[in-house]
Structures are given as C-alpha cells and as structure tokens.
Amino acid sequence: MYKRLNTRVLLCFAVACLSVSQVSYAAEKLEISGFGRLVAGYLDDNNVKFEGYTNELTFSEQSLLAIQADYHLTDTLTVTSQLLAHNNSERDSGIEWFYLSYEPNTQWLFKAGKMRTPFYQYSDVLDVGFAYAWLSPPQQLYSAFLFNQYEGLSGIHRFALGPVSGSVELYTGRYHGDTSFQQKRYPTDIDNLRGIVLNAIVGGNLKLRSSYITADFALDLEEITQFANILRGAGFVESANSLTMEGEFDIYQAGAIYEEFDYHLAWEWMKITSNTILAPNITSYYLQGGYVFDPVTVNVTFANLITSAVEPANDIPFGVNPGLDQLFIAYNTTLQRTKASDLKSLTLGLRWDAGVNVAFKAEVTHYQGGIGISTFEPLSESAALAFDERANLYQIGMEFVF
Amino acid sequence: MRYFMKMSLMLVFWGAIGSSECAAESRDVVVVANVDNKDIRLDKRAVRNLFMGNAIEVLLEPITLPPETLTRAVFNTKVIGLTESRIQSYWSQMRFSGRSKPPKEMQDVEDLLAYISTHKGTVAFFPADVDIPDHLTVVYQTGQ
Numbered sequence: 003m004y005k006r007l008n009t010r011v012l013l014c015f016a017v018a019c020l021s022v023s024q025v026s027y028a029a030e031k032l033e034i035s036g037f038g039r040l041v042a043g044y045l046d047d048n049n050v051k052f053e054g055y056t057n058e059l060t061f062s063e064q065s066l067l068a069i070q071a072d073y074h075l076t077d078t079l080t081v082t083s084q085l086l087a088h089n090n091s092e093r094d095s096g097i098e099w100f101y102l103s104y105e106p107n108t109q110w111l112f113k114a115g116k117m118r119t120p121f122y123q124y125s126d127v128l129d130v131g132f133a134y135a136w137l138s139p140p141q142q143l144y145s146a147f148l149f150n151q152y153e154g155l156s157g158i159h160r161f162a163l164g165p166v167s168g169s170v171e172l173y174t175g176r177y178h179g180d181t182s183f184q185q186k187r188y189p190t191d192i193d194n195l196r197g198i199v200l201n202a203i204v205g206g207n208l209k210l211r212s213s214y215i216t217a218d219f220a221l222d223l224e225e226i227t228q229f230a231n232i233l234r235g236a237g238f239v240e241s242a243n244s245l246t247m248e249g250e251f252d253i254y255q256a257g258a259i260y261e262e263f264d265y266h267l268a269w270e271w272m273k274i275t276s277n278t279i280l281a282p283n284i285t286s287y288y289l290q291g292g293y294v295f296d297p298v299t300v301n302v303t304f305a306n307l308i309t310s311a312v313e314p315a316n317d318i319p320f321g322v323n324p325g326l327d328q329l330f331i332a333y334n335t336t337l338q339r340t341k342a343s344d345l346k347s348l349t350l351g352l353r354w355d356a357g358v359n360v361a362f363k364a365e366v367t368h369y370q371g372g373i374g375i376s377t378f379e380p381l382s383e384s385a386a387l388a389f390d391e392r393a394n395l396y397q398i399g400m401e402f403v404f
Numbered sequence: 405m406r407y408f409m410k411m412s413l414m415l416v417f418w419g420a421i422g423s424s425e426c427a428a429e430s431r432d433v434v435v436v437a438n439v440d441n442k443d444i445r446l447d448k449r450a451v452r453n454l455f456m457g458n459a460i461e462v463l464l465e466p467i468t469l470p471p472e473t474l475t476r477a478v479f480n481t482k483v484i485g486l487t488e489s490r491i492q493s494y495w496s497q498m499r500f501s502g503r504s505k506p507p508k509e510m511q512d513v514e515d516l517l518a519y520i521s522t523h524k525g526t527v528a529f530f531p532a533d534v535d536i537p538d539h540l541t542v543v544y545q546t547g548q
Binding site: 035037070082084099101103107108109111113117118120124126127130132133134158160161162165167168169203205206207261262263266294296297299355358359361403 | 448449452453458459460461463471472481485486487488489490492493494496497499500501502503
C-alpha cells in the first residue's frame with residue numbers, strides 16, 4: 003500500500019517536473035533545477051536480501067525524482083528547498099532540504115535550516131547519482147544506516163593559500179526522526195551534532211577531504227529496549243546497558259581524489275567509534291580507479307568494512323536454574339541478531355554520458371560478507387543457514403539533472 | 405515526446421563535443437578579464453580553480469560558453485584538464501549540495517565579449533584569434 007502510494011507520488015512528481023522544466027522563468031529571482039534516477043537491480047542469491055534487493059528484478063529501491071527551487075531574496079540571501087519523491091519504502095518522500103543561505107562574498111557562505119549531513123565525500127548528494135560514478139556508492143561507507151539530515155547551522159569559508167585552494171566547513175545541529183535499516187524504522191534522536199569538514203585542492207589535480215563528526219544519539223529499538231528493561235528489572239544492569247543504543251559517536255573521515263583528463267583515482271576511509279556495545283566500531287574504506295573512453299568511463303572499486311568484535315556482558319549466570327538459562331540464551335540471541343558483519347566488495351561499472359545532463363550506467367558488484375544488520379538479511383531461518391556469504395548485485399540505471 | 409526530442413538533440417551535441425575535443429588539441433584560448441589593474445596575470449592552476457568555483461587570491465567572476473562550443477572543449481582540454489561529462493558531474497554535486505553554482509553562460513563569443521566588456525570584475529575565455537578590446541586584460545593564454 004505504502005509502496006503503491008509512493009509510486010503515485012513519484013508519477014505525479016514526474017509529470018509536474020517535466021511541465022516545470024518547459025516553463026521559462028521570467029523572474030530571475032527564482033531558479034528551478036532538479037535531478038532523478040531510474041535504477042533496476044537484481045541480486046543473484048535467493049537466500050538473502052541486500053539493501054532491499056532480492057533475486058527479483060526491482061526498480062523501486064533507488065529510483066527517485068527531485069526538484070530544487072532557489073529563490074534569491076537579495077543578492078546575498080537565498081532560500082533553497084529540495085522536494086524529493088522516492089520509491090523506496092524505507093524513505094519518506096517530501097522536503098529533503100529547506101534552508102536559508104547568506105553569501106556575503108565568494109569567501110563566506112552561511113546556511114540555516116534543514117540540510118543533508120556531510121559525513122563523506124558524496125553524503126550530501128547521495129540521491130544525485132549524476133554526481134558520482136556508481137549506481138550504488140560503496141555501501142560500506144554510504145549505507146542508509148546513518149541519519150541523512152540535520153537541522154542546524156553551517157558556515158563555510160573558502161580560501162587560497164599558495165598552490166592550495168581550500169575550504170573549511172563547520173556545522174552544528176540535531177536530528178529527531180527515524181533511522182531505517184532492513185525495512186524497519188526506529189525512532190532516533192541525535193543531539194549536540196558538531197562537525198568540521200576540510201577540503202583542499204592541491205596543484206589543480208589532487209583533491210583532499212577530511213572530516214570529523216560527533217554527536218549524542220539515542221535509538222529506540224522497541225522489542226530490544228523492552229527486553230533490556232526486563233533484564234534491568236531482574237537486576238542484570240550490565241546486560242541491560244549493553245542492549246541500549248544510547249551514547250556518543252565519533253566519525254573520522256579522510257579521502258583523496260586524483261584526476262587527470264583520461265583517468266582518475268579515488269580513496270576514502272572512515273572510522274566510527276561509539277561508547278555502546280550494540281553499535282560496533284566500524285572501519286571502512288574504498289579504492290576506486292576510472293578510465294575515460296569519452297563519453298564512456300569504466301570504473302573499478304574495491305570496498306571493505308571491518309567491524310570490531312562485540313564483547314557481551316557476563317552478569318547473567320548460566321547453569322544455575324532453567325529460568326536464568328533462558329534469559330542467558332535470549333540475551334545472546336538478541337546480541338547475535340543485532341550483530342554487524344564485515345563486508346568486502348568488488349565493483350565493475352560503466353558510465354556512458356549520453357548528454358550534458360543524462361548518463362546511463364551499468365554495474366555489477368560481487369559481495370562477500372556474513373549476515374548482519376547493515377549487510378545481508380536472511381529471508382528465512384533455513385535461508386540463513388544455506389547462505390554462502392557471497393552474492394552478486396547487477397544494476398542498470400539512468401541518471402539525469404535538469 | 406518533446407523530452408525524447410531533447411534527448412536526441414543532446415546525443416547529437418555529444419557527438420559534436422566528442423569530435424570537438426579531438427579538434428581542441430590544435431587550438432588555443434585566451435583568458436580575458438575586465439579589471440583596473442592591467443598587470444594581473446594568472447597561472448593555469450588559478451584559472452582552473454576560478455572556473456571550478458574554488459577560491460583564488462584574486463576575486464573575479466567567471467563567465468563561460470555553452471558545453472557544445474569548440475572553444476569550451478579547448479578550454480576543458482587544455483586548462484581544466486577534465487572532460488565535459490566530469491565537469492557536469494562535478495557541478496551537479498556542487499549545485500545540489502548547496503556549495504556553489506556553475507559560472508553564468510553566454511550563448512556565443514560575441515555575447516560573451518559584450519558582457520565582459522561592460523562588467524567590471526568578470527573573466528572569460530575566448531578563441532586565441534578573437535580581437536580583444538584595449539580596456540580588457542589578457543590574464544592567461546594557452547600554448548605559451
């Protein structure tokens with residue numbers, strides 16, 4: 003039902019956007035632009051689901067359409083709104099960005115409102131497939147596991163220093179909404195979000211990016227939270243606390259892109275640490291190389307995600323009485339169910355720029371990894387046992403901007 | 405239907421860009437600014453950063469030509485060092501992340517020259533054989 007509704011919204015939006023694109027706006031104060039993508043994907047394994055993909059061809063996981071309106075109140079003040087219609091049931095269609103920007107000169111830019119969180123190189127344009135090489139950016143970094151937006155303030159200072167042209171961005175804010183993974187939504191509160199992003203272009207060809215983000219977070223995992231409350235009531239505070247998704251996280255990121263006319267090399271790395279047992283520490287990176295046979299670009303990407311081992315609490319005794327044994331088993335089963343898993347992938351992709359604003363892509367990714375909360379989701383208990391921890395994802399798609 | 409016609413036209417343009425990028429190798433461009441200080445000279449890195457929306461030590465507003473023009477293909481090849489598709493991809497990232505916007509575009513060389521001539525603090529690239537009015541300053545030239 004929800005999906006059908008989203009499809010209707012998407013279709014209405016498509017018609018509206020195409021009509022809008024035909025209109026010539028006499029008013030220079032208003033700029034209309036937009037982007038969209040139509041992506042089909044198929045996973046060649048019938049035991050698991052991965053990022054919503056199964057072994058049935060689907061168009062609904064990543065296809066979307068968005069329209070952006072920039073209204074210039076004065077030469078330096080602009081209101082920007084981005085409306086997005088998505089066909090994925092894990093995401094809401096609606097206002098994605100809504101902010102006021104103040105740009106007194108080319109060196110300073112301030113924004114206030116609802117914005118996308120600039121975790122990594124492409125985090126704030128994750129929906130704009132035209133902006134990057136892949137159909138699915140490396141899941142190891144760009145998974146929907148994290149919240150995408152925040153409400154707050156951001157300031158960017160651009161500077162030139164000898165052979166370096168760079169920028170510093172500082173932002174702060176909060177997010178009160180849902181986090182989605184494996185088709186479930188969990189109420190999430192992110193507070194005291196603070197981040198810094200450093201960008202530098204050295205000598206024209208080398209782009210460097212580094213960022214740091216920290217925030218307090220609280221996720222209500224419903225049945226797990228209820229179980230933790232039972233454990234707390236029974237006096238097993240250590241076990242109860244280990245099932246609580248509440249604490250502080252820090253994310254460190256570094257990346258580099260080297261571009262020449264006919265090839266590029268890219269690397270990005272990130273590390274997430276938190277003070278909760280349930281949210282494991284994660285280190286991810288990818289290496290990418292692309293060669294241009296203009297207008298076609300061939301890309302190869304290797305990506306890796308390494309999770310830290312979770313140390314379970316041990317305050318529930320085992321072998322004392324059947325009631326406690328049941329609690330012990332339930333606790334360990336819960337921990338097992340929320341376990342994250344390592345994931346490696348190798349992607350071969352083609353991008354054909356058929357026009358200045360249209361690109362077609364084809365991509366195949368070989369994944370190796372276990373069942374886990376942000377990787378493979380088993381379709382049944384028996385499928386979980388049958389899964390050999392390997393699967394290939396095939397995707398084709400069209401990206402456009404207007 | 406109109407959309408598909410647009411798409412077909414874009415494909416034709418793209419073919420033209422492909423061939424113009426081959427032709428681009430043998431041509432040169434001049435980068436011209438409307439500034440009071442006639443001694444200003446920029447190097448290739450500064451011009452590249454300027455037209456890619458990055459900060460440089462001189463405050464100038466870049467103005468450009470449409471993607472399907474040969475002069476832009478020469479400029480992309482010899483100064484920016486990226487294909488048009490990479491440049492478009494880059495600008496979509498900048499625009500939709502709210503960081504910066506691509507330079508203003510003029511339809512042809514005549515319009516561009518007229519605009520630069522009358523707007524202080526602007527800078528643009530032209531074919532090397534275009535007559536540049538005396539009040540404008542050549543700040544960079546390829547092939548030298």
